[in-house]
Amino acid sequence: MRCILYSGEGKSGAQTPYPLLCNRSKLSLHNKLRLFVLCTHPIITYASTAWAYDSPAMVSSLQVRQNKVLPFKGALLANIAAFLVCKWTLERYAEKTSRSPPPFLKEYLSKKKIKLNKYEETIASEVADPLTLNISWNDIGGLDTIMASLQEIIVLPLCRPDIFNGKSKLLLPPKGILLYGKPGCGKTLVAKAIAKESSCFFINLRISTIMEKWYGESQKLVNAVFTLATKLQPCIIFIDEIDSFLRERATNDHESTAMMKAQFMSLWDGLESETSSKLIIIGATNRPQDIDSAIRRRMPLMFHVDLPDASQREAILRILLRNEPVDPQLNFTSLSLCLGPNPPVGRLAAMHTVRDYLKDEKLFGPHKTKRRLIKFEDFKKALEEFERSRQLSSFIQSW
Numbered sequence: 001m002r003c004i005l006y007s008g009e010g011k012s013g014a015q016t017p018y019p020l021l022c023n024r025s026k027l028s029l030h031n032k033l034r035l036f037v038l039c040t041h042p043i044i045t046y047a048s049t050a051w052a053y054d055s056p057a058m059v060s061s062l063q064v065r066q067n068k069v070l071p072f073k074g075a076l077l078a079n080i081a082a083f084l085v086c087k088w089t090l091e092r093y094a095e096k097t098s099r100s101p102p103p104f105l106k107e108y109l110s111k112k113k114i115k116l117n118k119y120e121e122t123i124a125s126e127v128a129d130p131l132t133l134n135i136s137w138n139d140i141g142g143l144d145t146i147m148a149s150l151q152e153i154i155v156l157p158l159c160r161p162d163i164f165n166g167k168s169k170l171l172l173p174p175k176g177i178l179l180y181g182k183p184g185c186g187k188t189l190v191a192k193a194i195a196k197e198s199s200c201f202f203i204n205l206r207i208s209t210i211m212e213k214w215y216g217e218s219q220k221l222v223n224a225v226f227t228l229a230t231k232l233q234p235c236i237i238f239i240d241e242i243d244s245f246l247r248e249r250a251t252n253d254h255e256s257t258a259m260m261k262a263q264f265m266s267l268w269d270g271l272e273s274e275t276s277s278k279l280i281i282i283g284a285t286n287r288p289q290d291i292d293s294a295i296r297r298r299m300p301l302m303f304h305v306d307l308p309d310a311s312q313r314e315a316i317l318r319i320l321l322r323n324e325p326v327d328p329q330l331n332f333t334s335l336s337l338c339l340g341p342n343p344p345v346g347r348l349a350a351m352h353t354v355r356d357y358l359k360d361e362k363l364f365g366p367h368k369t370k371r372r373l374i375k376f377e378d379f380k381k382a383l384e385e386f387e388r389s390r391q392l393s394s395f396i397q398s399w
Contacts, residue, residue, distance in 0.1 A: 099121065099124075099125035100124075100125060101116070101125060102125070102127065102129065104131075104132075105127050105201075114231050116228065117224070119223070120231075122209065123205075123210075124228060126204050126209055127204075127228075128195070128202040130199050130200060130202055133196045133202070137151075137197060140190065140193055141308075141315035141319045142309075142312025143186060143305065144315075146305065147193070150303075151197070153173060153174065154173050154174075154280060155197045155198045158173065158234045158278060159198055174280070174299075174300050174301050175268065175281065176281045176282075176283070176299035176301075177282045177283070177301045177302075177303070178288065178291075178296070178299040178302040178303070179191065179302075179305055180286065180302065180304060181286060181305035182286055182307055183286050185305045185306065185307060187284040187305050191236070191238045194282070195236050195238075198234065198236070200233075200234035200235055201236070202236050203225070203235060204238050204240075205225060205238065205239050207244065207245050209221070210225065218260045222260055222263050222264050222267065223267065230279065233278040233279055234278035234279075234280075236282060237279070237281045237282070238281075238282045238284070239282070239284070240284050241284070242284065242285050242291060242295075243288070246264065246292055247291060247292060248293070249261060261292070265298065268281065268298055281298075283295075283299065288302070310337055314333055317332050317335060318332055321374070324346075325353075325371065326374050327376070330374070330376055334376075339383060345382040346379075346382075348382030348385055349379045352378040352382065353373070353378065354371065357371045357372070
């Protein structure tokens with residue numbers, strides 16, 4: 001249907017019609033507001049009715065005839081009211097869905113007088129405080145070689161800029177590090193320990209944070225990742241399961257995904273990237289072969305976090321049981337050999353002591369007994385329970 005807008009009386013006293021599909025630059029502000037309300041009249045009517053109980057204004061219905069809108073003085077107020085209703089509704093929705101930085105980061109930004117845009121505020125919600133991370137090098141067992149290398153390559157350049165802040169480019173920390181290996185071997189713990197020991201900001205980047213349904217918004221969020229990290233440097237960006245985000249590019253990739261990957265790589269190591277920036281990206285994956293070759297080139301250091309052997313399992317057991325009531329005669333070397341490559345069964349072994357304590361509590365009453373020490377026999381029973389549960393799970397999968 002073709003609708004006609006009237007601009008009012010001109011110099012000749014006649015009303016000049018403007019078609020709906022005409023050049024909008026010729027329309028006056030009054031008719032632009034009319035055009036906006038006419039095109040969005042069903043949405044505005046629904047929105048004004050749904051939010052009438054707390055809406056700052058109500059939308060007046062337009063007097064529409066067969067093919068034209070009658071000009072009257074109240075139409076201008078109705079158009080302005082409709083615009084305010086839409087603007088207020090969108091702002092209210094944005095306030096509910098927006099993400100804000102954590103309190104410690106707000107305090108840091110106000111102290112440094114750093115301002116963030118709305119995209120950087122969204123990314124800032126994923127920033128972790130390094131002082132609150134309850135992990136350190138002493139909490140990781142069996143990865144002494146990897147931790148020593150990371151200490152020299154990353155932590156020392158960030159903590160001792162007086163030594164590494166020279167003209168030598170060979171002593172600069174790498175821009176990317178890849179930790180790959182089987183699941184549950186401590187890749188994420190290593191990344192947290194690096195942030196804790198270096199006392200730098202830690203951005204735990206999630207794919208859901210930078211993925212948006214609106215065209216172009218994902219690219220703006222990717223750009224905000226690097227601009228925020230530059231403002232907070234030294235900073236570490238950690239991407240868990242990096243293969244799901246920066247996997248090998250193909251011709252059948254979606255346009256938005258391909259553009260997002262290209263922008264991520266250009267901002268990471270492109271024309272405008274700074275060589276002296278203290279920005280490090282750490283990726284963790286158990287499928288390194290699926291990562292794009294250009295991404296692997298930007299990660300010159302790769303560490304294989306494999307399943308622990310007998311000596312590494314002994315170190316892990318000592319860390320797990322250091323605060324537990326363990327029998328002093330427990331032999332950790334024999335225990336690590338007995339458990340084999342199976343996951344730690346310390347919790348199952350500790351539950352045996354809890355069961356015995358509950359039985360004694362029923363016999364002797366509450367607060368009459370104490371929980372006994374964890375013995376070697378508890379680990380053997382726990383290992384048998386774990387083997388039975390694994391056999392049951394394999395039977396269910398085969399069945």
